[in-house]
Amino acid sequence: PHAPRNAAHFHRAFLSSASNATLAAYLRALTLRPHLAGTQPSLDAAHLVRAHFLSLGLETRVARFAPLLSYPVRASLAAHFPNGTSVDLPLTEPRLAPDAVVPYHAYSPSGSAVRALAVFANYGREEDYAALSAIGVEVAGCVAVVRRGALSRGDVVRAAESKGVLAVLMYTEGRTAWSRRGVERGTVMRGVGDPLSPGWAGVEGGEALGLEDEEVSARFPKIPSMPVSAECAEMILASLEGGRAPPEWTETLGFKVRGVGPGPTALNFSYQGEKKVVNIHNVFAVIRGLEEPDRYILLGNHRDAWTYGAVDPNSGTAALLDIARRYALMMHMGWNPRRSIILCSWDAEEFGMIGSTEWVEQNLMTLGSKAVAYLNVDCAVQGPGFFARATPQLDELLIEITKKVKDPDNKEATVYEMWAKADGGDNIQRLSGIDSDYAPFLQYAGIPSVDIYYGKDFPVYHTAYDTYDWMANHGDPLFQRHVAAAGVWGLLALRLADDLILPFNYLSYANQLQGYVDIVINLLEGNISVHPLTLSIQALVSVAKEVELEAEKLSVERMTGELGVLRRRALNDRLMLAERGFLDADGLPYGRWFKHLVYGPSDYRSKISFFPGVAEAIWRSAGMRGGEGRAPIQHEIWRVARAIQRVADVLGGRTL
Amino acid sequence: PHAPRNAAHFHRAFLSSASNATLAAYLRALTLRPHLAGTQPSLDAAHLVRAHFLSLGLETRVARFAPLLSYPVRASLAAHFPNGTSVDLPLTEPRLAPDAVVPYHAYSPSGSAVRALAVFANYGREEDYAALSAIGVEVAGCVAVVRRGALSRGDVVRAAESKGVLAVLMYTEGRTAWSRRGVERGTVMRGVGDPLSPGWAGVEGGEALGLEDEEVSARFPKIPSMPVSAECAEMILASLEGGRAPPEWTETLGFKVRGVGPGPTALNFSYQGEKKVVNIHNVFAVIRGLEEPDRYILLGNHRDAWTYGAVDPNSGTAALLDIARRYALMMHMGWNPRRSIILCSWDAEEFGMIGSTEWVEQNLMTLGSKAVAYLNVDCAVQGPGFFARATPQLDELLIEITKKVKDPDNKEATVYEMWAKADGGDNIQRLSGIDSDYAPFLQYAGIPSVDIYYGKDFPVYHTAYDTYDWMANHGDPLFQRHVAAAGVWGLLALRLADDLILPFNYLSYANQLQGYVDIVINLLEGNISVHPLTLSIQALVSVAKEVELEAEKLSVERMTGELGVLRRRALNDRLMLAERGFLDADGLPYGRWFKHLVYGPSDYRSKISFFPGVAEAIWRSAGMRGGEGRAPIQHEIWRVARAIQRVADVLGGRTL
Ligand SMILES: [Ca+2]
Numbered sequence A, B: 001p002h003a004p005r006n007a008a009h010f011h012r013a014f015l016s017s018a019s020n021a022t023l024a025a026y027l028r029a030l031t032l033r034p035h036l037a038g039t040q041p042s043l044d045a046a047h048l049v050r051a052h053f054l055s056l057g058l059e060t061r062v063a064r065f066a067p068l069l070s071y072p073v074r075a076s077l078a079a080h081f082p083n084g085t086s087v088d089l090p091l092t093e094p095r096l097a098p099d100a101v102v103p104y105h106a107y108s109p110s111g112s113a114v115r116a117l118a119v120f121a122n123y124g125r126e127e128d129y130a131a132l133s134a135i136g137v138e139v140a141g142c143v144a145v146v147r148r149g150a151l152s153r154g155d156v157v158r159a160a161e162s163k164g165v166l167a168v169l170m171y172t173e174g175r176t177a178w179s180r181r182g183v184e185r186g187t188v189m190r191g192v193g194d195p196l197s198p199g200w201a202g203v204e205g206g207e208a209l210g211l212e213d214e215e216v217s218a219r220f221p222k223i224p225s226m227p228v229s230a231e232c233a234e235m236i237l238a239s240l241e242g243g244r245a246p247p248e249w250t251e252t253l254g255f256k257v258r259g260v261g262p263g264p265t266a267l268n269f270s271y272q273g274e275k276k277v278v279n280i281h282n283v284f285a286v287i288r289g290l291e292e293p294d295r296y297i298l299l300g301n302h303r304d305a306w307t308y309g310a311v312d313p314n315s316g317t318a319a320l321l322d323i324a325r326r327y328a329l330m331m332h333m334g335w336n337p338r339r340s341i342i343l344c345s346w347d348a349e350e351f352g353m354i355g356s357t358e359w360v361e362q363n364l365m366t367l368g369s370k371a372v373a374y375l376n377v378d379c380a381v382q383g384p385g386f387f388a389r390a391t392p393q394l395d396e397l398l399i400e401i402t403k404k405v406k407d408p409d410n411k412e413a414t415v416y417e418m419w420a421k422a423d424g425g426d427n428i429q430r431l432s433g434i435d436s437d438y439a440p441f442l443q444y445a446g447i448p449s450v451d452i453y454y455g456k457d458f459p460v461y462h463t464a465y466d467t468y469d470w471m472a473n474h475g476d477p478l479f480q481r482h483v484a485a486a487g488v489w490g491l492l493a494l495r496l497a498d499d500l501i502l503p504f505n506y507l508s509y510a511n512q513l514q515g516y517v518d519i520v521i522n523l524l525e526g527n528i529s530v531h532p533l534t535l536s537i538q539a540l541v542s543v544a545k546e547v548e549l550e551a552e553k554l555s556v557e558r559m560t561g562e563l564g565v566l567r568r569r570a571l572n573d574r575l576m577l578a579e580r581g582f583l584d585a586d587g588l589p590y591g592r593w594f595k596h597l598v599y600g601p602s603d604y605r606s607k608i609s610f611f612p613g614v615a616e617a618i619w620r621s622a623g624m625r626g627g628e629g630r631a632p633i634q635h636e637i638w639r640v641a642r643a644i645q646r647v648a649d650v651l652g653g654r655t656l
């Protein structure tokens, strides 16, 4: 016989056990040395996290995988100016520590361009190349200089490749001294997870595809690329002549540019990288649930960093360690969660969500049948302002929670109050991208997910300047934003772990879906019908309302016998499994691995960031004659409609 | 608060409520008129079943679908003999009732052959065409006469098509008067389910592919075919000359054959059929479980027949109706199952498992999360002798149950005793085929399944002679085999519905899998490793043993509080979901729709009837040079190994 839970008491204890000094200390310890995935310091960081969990008396596990990663071997870049001078351009931050990896793009092929003319391609989008074409600028055979800000790195390279560009230099704009010298590392691989084991766990002794396998090589670009500093990019761009830079381009550039090229500046660029299989490690702490140990609430953060990782990701790691500390405190006070809580420290996220994806692929069935929600924090703090992305059934809970956590920058306010003020309306964003570890959980396994962070677009992103000092001086001097992030994160997990009935509200989901349909209607031509979507959303609304009533009834009713226990369990099962209905075994046009039909990737030229299959079909139809594109679009609409109906069926619970 | 279950008492009451006279009466009522799927009499049969359920006070539902079926319009066959005479050959049974459909092959294309020479191709297998080739017989441009007995009808036609044959006449051998005149109707469609809605429910107003869609047309043969009687076939075959019939062929033929052709007999054959979308109806009775209404035990039988359906399938329908009657009796005595029992009457099975498949496609997620087992009975009685096919975790239960049911033909014996005597050892067959309604449940949805029947290979199969009179005179004069079949079927369901812990034993599964590996090893060459399979089976054995102990502990322990209830529920969830681990989202080489990697279809030239992906890869490698075929075989082996590991992981229940 177990004591009544008294969850509210323990949850309050959780909030009051916050300590900004502790968080700061964790961050300092985590960021002393660079810790790139697959290197010894990365293993040391894994041990640090593991030791922390063990010291708290928590059940701790390490899961090892053996994916194909990518490292730089050597690179050089020289510019030859029309006046005959040439200069070796700097490819790293000044005085980069020897144990920090030089800037590079993971999975860029080796290659070179000799005396290739430089051309500026703005953000590297279709419309940018179209603009260059319109002013007679031929990019084929050139080295393109592109500024980041629109497409993913991989999409920038692929777009350039399709135009005949030989190599791409990418830079991130910046206005401060160090942000103009910082160089943004990153991955150019397409998709997520170990490229040698698509759909299964890449482990030593397990199956691995070959590098020459088409499915593997399709993940990597065919032309080499390199990140460069804003300063370096400016040196090149300021020297270009040729076509006149379009005004829409120059008005947002931070410096003067006369022409976009090609040339007369020519570049000698050479990059050699190596891809190799290395061990990576995910670290876990498990707090077994008392009544429902076979129900999982997962909190995840990646641990690997390009360099020191103070913001990205170890501000989140500090929060994870702190939550562990506070949960352990609660356990000492007599608390046990109803459902199991799993704290996850991922490896190799920076290479393409690899640690999380391999683990999800390995445990797909188990997670599918037991995981209630996945709560991701990558960069807990980048600066001021609370941001959250979530699957809509979690909206209501997010709002409730943020009303209970103090705002870090405004004494008398809650996180919610400042958050609501900032965006004035629809604050919760959606998880359409594949930019952090929620991707495998939501878009492959169909698990309701959340991603939260303070601040946006911090200037030292993926550079050697992402250090504890930067955080202490700029990101979060008082570490109160860390406190707030950890508070929201930890309390979210506690509510999901302890509430008798899972706090999901599917009416929010239905409303969001209807909003998506309203947008899609305007993109469709003539005889493509969204009626199936409308019908299925109606079904979902109807069922969601019934479930709200049922949930209310069951959460107050004092049904203690077997029947009551199993009735609540049955309802919770339906609430937990509903999101799985959005998965379709045939996956997305972008890639079969991605199964979620509402949130997921589509071609970078797509116009909408939801219903990715529909988005891709609409994009592809643009190039087709007559009504050829119509049938695929209609088919994708049917698929989404059936997915929504599945969600309604599972949520409603009545098969016959 | 509910009274203790006292299941054993009610289960005994079930067995003692058997009545052979009742079963006979049901069969007579069901078989008065032919009831082909999609016709009015078929709808009448649905109403009969529905009315029966309603009269018992059972919750009854009808699910309607709108698949593409196929019907004959006209056909003609004439033989031209070398002596100048010609004769119109009979294409139906003598004096076929006007409301019985003429013999035909569903989904055969329309077509004709004019003055095409007839050739005998034995069973129509690769080796038979090879034998013809070896004696210089050219089949291209001929009409092939083939006897049934090796391949499916569709595979016979496809094989003939690949050899250039123009049309196929298929006959079933028979030695009695009516079996020589009976004509075996059947489907030649490849795969299961409505061809216009692969992967979703074909309903009015829903999505449907077009007939010209490649995915649709690939389901149908390209040359026409027709079933003929043995008598008709003999008329043709006895007149052939040309190549001398191989001795292996003639020694098993029932009549004298001089030559195999081609000719000199020439045939004029013409068939016109139409494919059209029609409504079909599945009928259900639901007995809601008291404690776990969200757990389903399904009993299924198809109701549609080619003609009168006394054996196929309405001996099974009679049993289903009788089980309903007896369950209702038990409910009147105060019984309620723990889990829900759903009695399912399928439509359009004969066309390709259509009624069951559409329903499973529509409810895949719900069934995946709630269905404990699917118990199929197609022909309950074809003759003497008990037969059972099952997924191995149900072996032990099957044996227990058959020890409790009286044998119908031996007074002092149980079904088990006579069954064990008959085969002397490993009596339980496996569900590798796609010949009845278990196919979508097991091979698409991963639900543990059973199929039982009395007797084998009855001579009036799919002919107009499958009537009540045949059953009363030959199949089961005393209707005691019906009693036994209904007894085993109904008791299986009761145990699955009422046992506190699901009576699954995964050690049997592990042993069966090891047996498969032992067979496969002998088919593999050189450097293909089965080690991954061995490892994963070891893991399954280990977990299965632990689960046996855990199940024993939890079934006796008096844990009545919330913790106890949820612990049993958690174990039952693992037991229920384990089979799903054999599903792979990428499906089989034979067809992506088929997801189960242990049981499912493969090319008819495959050498093994399990691990269908491996089987297909081995077959395909036979035609490849060097080591080209090796990698696909190894990949399929990895896939099965990972599936077995998934099963072990789900069964074991520990993610970390
Ligand atoms: Ca993988």
Ligand SMILES: [Ca+2]
Pocket (backbone or CB within 6 Å): B193, B194, B196, B197, B198, B199, B200, B201, B202, B357, B358, B361
């Ligand atoms: Ca279908």
Ligand SMILES: [Zn+2]
Pocket (backbone or CB within 6 Å): A302, A312, A313, A349, A378, A379
């Ligand atoms: Zn990150």
Ligand SMILES: [Zn+2]
Pocket (backbone or CB within 6 Å): A312, A350, A462
């Ligand atoms: Zn990052």
Ligand SMILES: [Zn+2]
Pocket (backbone or CB within 6 Å): B302, B312, B313, B349, B378, B379
């Ligand atoms: Zn049948």
Ligand SMILES: [Zn+2]
Pocket (backbone or CB within 6 Å): B312, B350, B462
């Ligand atoms: Zn049949």
